[in-house]
Amino acid sequence: MxxxxxxxxxxxxxxxxxxxxxxxxxxxxxxxxxxxxxxxxxxxxxxxxxxxxxxxxxxxxxxxxxxxxxxxxxxxxxxxxxxxxxxxxxxxxxxxxxxxxxxxxxxxxxxxxxxxxxxxxxGTHEGFGARGVPGAFCWAEVFTREPAKADAFFPAVFPYTLREMQDDHVDFRLFGVGDETVMGRMRMGDEFPPEVPPYVNVYFTVADCDAAVAKATERGAVLRFGPMSMPFGRFAALTDPQGAAFSVIDVTTTEGEMPTTVPVS
Known part of the structure; x- marks a missing residue:
């Protein structure tokens, strides 16, 4: 690889x-x-x-x-x-x-x-052995209360292009490497309590979002958002029993049209 x-x-x-x-x-x-x-x-x-x-x-x-x-x-x-x-x-x-x-x-x-x-x-460990299949990493988003700082910082450190999602309800941007979109950036709003620090939300792929949520909550996880279907898949945000935040997504269950994005200069 x-x-x-x-x-x-x-x-x-x-x-x-x-x-x-x-x-x-x-x-x-x-x-x-x-x-x-x-x-x-x-x-x-x-x-x-x-x-x-x-x-x-x-x-x-x-x-x-x-x-x-x-x-x-x-x-x-x-x-x-x-x-x-x-x-x-x-x-x-x-x-x-x-x-x-x-x-x-x-x-x-x-x-x-x-x-x-x-x-x-x-070196010999090149990273993920699989992506986008059940159990594997699929996507990630930077959740921040200071989006302008993230939007300036990450493209200055890494060769990212920046696109903005045309949606009046969320402040969301996409980081790209070449032709591939690799990560998102979401502004944290009032729905996040002040004690929740900014973080990178990691998404893992599952075959069935609702079944994964049911299993996770049965095992002591807390459901924070969802399940919700979007053009990218059906996903939910959780906190595991030891307090680590993560999300699950079924990329085969989609709903709605893909949102429009525009380049950010």
Missing amino acids: AALPEGTPCWADATFADLDAAKSFYGDVLGWTFGESSAEFGNYTQAYADGKAVAAVVPPMPGQDAPSAWCLYLASPNAAATAEKIRANGGETLMDPMRVGDFGTMLMARDPGGVAFGVWQA
Whole structure:
């Protein structure tokens, strides 16, 4: 598999205080199976959908007390150079580029509006083994209260083009790499309580959105929005039992016409 174009979402992982509970929950809801935990890398544990690597879960580092949250990684051919661009454009690096064995190099960062994300320079681990199939990553959106900062920052760090959705009800933009739309940006409105921080919302594909929601809530997740059908699919937003936000989407169940988008200069 060739390295993904710069700025393309390439991997997702999450930290959970109770790793076994997380594996049980996502195994049930998304059908994941799990590899052996790697003690050398802090018990990092890969998740698989139909034998393909799709995500990972990991316990917190000793002394770490951060809330559970999904992290999306964006591809970079040079993590050190990306770190410089992040700092030069008003962002901050939370963890400087760190080599992870032969797998690749990672860094953790935050945009000027407080949105945390990761960057991955691939080595032997090139990223998602599958996308857009049940259990695999499908889509992601930057949820921010400071959309102007996100719209300036991300295209300055990554080679994104920017398009705006023509909809009076939402402030939504799309980041593109070449001919591919890779990520969205949504302004957080009053429906988000002040204590909810800005974040990247990661969508995982499911065969049946309603069934996945029923299973997730049965297992202790909280339904935040949906299920709702749109031109892109039927989706719902959830918070898992340990507090990590994520969404599920059935891309085969669609409703309505695709919205109009226009380039943003």
